[in-house]
Amino acid sequence: MTKIPCAVLGPGNIGTDLMAKLQRSDALELTAMVGIDPESPGLARAREAGLDASAEGIDWIVAHRDQCQIVFDATSAGAHKASAPKLQAAGIQCLDLTPAKMGPGVVPVVNLHQHLDATEVNLITCAGQATIPMVYAVTQVTPVAYAEIVATVASKSAGPGTRQSIDEFTRTTAKGLAELGGAGKGKAIIVLNPAEPPIIMRNTVYCALPADVDEAAVAASIEKYAAEVQSYVPGYRLRAEPVFDAPSTEGGWGRVAVFVEVASAGDFLPEYAGNLDIMTAAAVRVAEELARAKEVAR
């Protein structure tokens, strides 16, 4: 098939990791890396890779819309809010990796095909990408009144954006557990750990279970969806068998605890930064689907 041309806005670590992943895509043709600082090392890396590299920001993209039919925004929430109307006016679809959260949220194994014609989609949060598939796996088997996740990430991989908006991070993730994961109610907890060497991203997913749950079916569904995530996030793995506990006094719920580790694929990001890798990997996976839809529409 013909590849759909795309560009990355924001030549930082995330943008550079996207560049590496996009160069392997059979649905997307990365043509440009765009930033605002001519001295940016990310733009230099893009130039070396033979891409157009511009420091003229969003205006360059709008002026070159033919080669930027899909744009990955890896800037900041503030910058994205300013760019979004321009992208929309130019008819460019956007994968928003910032915390701006203006478009609908997408998790590939859950609702990949739901927003193919949206102006922009967002990737929720790294914790959401890592844990919503597990909640979804359980809700495919049994109703889950309440899901709770604990995401522990290396301090070094939590940038200023996450740190300054930690409430939004937990709130957005919790909302995703319910709206996309299918739980009645969601709660998200994030912990930053400064250990050296840095720890690989860990996520614990707790789902409340009814007393008569089929544990084997739940475990099988967890395995199945973990494998699906693994197909686009190679560093995604279950650390242990799911741990089931019988109903206790705690709300009368039984529960299952799922332990997920996410290592980076090492395209550009260090191994421990699985929290960033799962965002770029999910963004590329979703964009490939948008590209195929565009191809079909042609």
Add this chain to the structure above:
Amino acid sequence: MSRDVHFCDSTLRDGSHPKRHQFTIDDVRRVAGALDRAGVPWIEVSHGDGLGGSSFNYGFSLVDEYELMAAALEEMSQAQLAVLLLPGIGTKDELKKAWDTGARLVRVATHCTEADISPQHLTLARELGYVTVGFLMMAHMNTPEGLVEQARIMSDAGAQVVYCTDSAGAMTPSQVAARVSALRAALPPDVAIGFHAHHNLSLGVANSLVAIEHGATWIDGSTCGLGAGAGNTPTEIFVAVCDKVGIKTGMDALALMDAAEDVVRPIMDHVPLVNRDALLLGYAGVYSSFLLHADRAAKRFGVSSKDVLLEAGRRQAVGGQEDLLIDIASELADADRV
């Protein structure tokens, strides 16, 4: 009232850990009333892991924490209500709700290297009118200089008090002295310094006195030592010692002894003591609230709680990572089978 130190009693917050978050309205009424009558100026009430802590990971509260706060307030005539908030667990919404409920002091707590997740909450707390406190947990894991850098982030964001928080009860007197004096020397004079101890090395009272000698003017304790791990600085012992050495606390030592003996001890499931696991927390520098979670996970998987705690220490686990203990226990069980 003239005092040399401001005091926050955390029985109804840190004590929530050994109570597995099962405080009843009646427990809270009786404790808050007794502490109020003994002249305790600040009484902290919330889930052990702070506002919004009720969860699978930390344990669900038997009674909603805002109901507990409201009940405590009804028993308080001179004391004021304090709460704890850990960004990443609780949010600004909970901060507002606690203010509306009547809390007037908040400790915004982060790991001792992660203060930059607290400015939003500290700023909002100041705007709302809270006495605003930055709480640097697991302070043994940062150098005095590092701690100063983190404390500056909190004081710049509006904290009026910054605590050196020995969450693991792991600090020796000289370590307390080094950190508290570094904070005192570096922070502006209108920012006060606090110290929060755990009694895992039996140093709670001694370390609190050392902190005061080096410039701390805010001290925490729990009546009868009811707090995580081997408990906190026992309030009644601290106040008794202060009386003897001439530190004015404004609290009544005899009334606190009665509160400890007649009110708090009867509601304790067990008396916090320096048993092997609690001592290990202090020895290996492990978050005190892990104690009962490690015990539960160890029993669940048939491994030793000692090994679970030591492994948590080796992995440099920080506060909030209670889920890691299940993971570790399950790995230890697997290793046993192989």
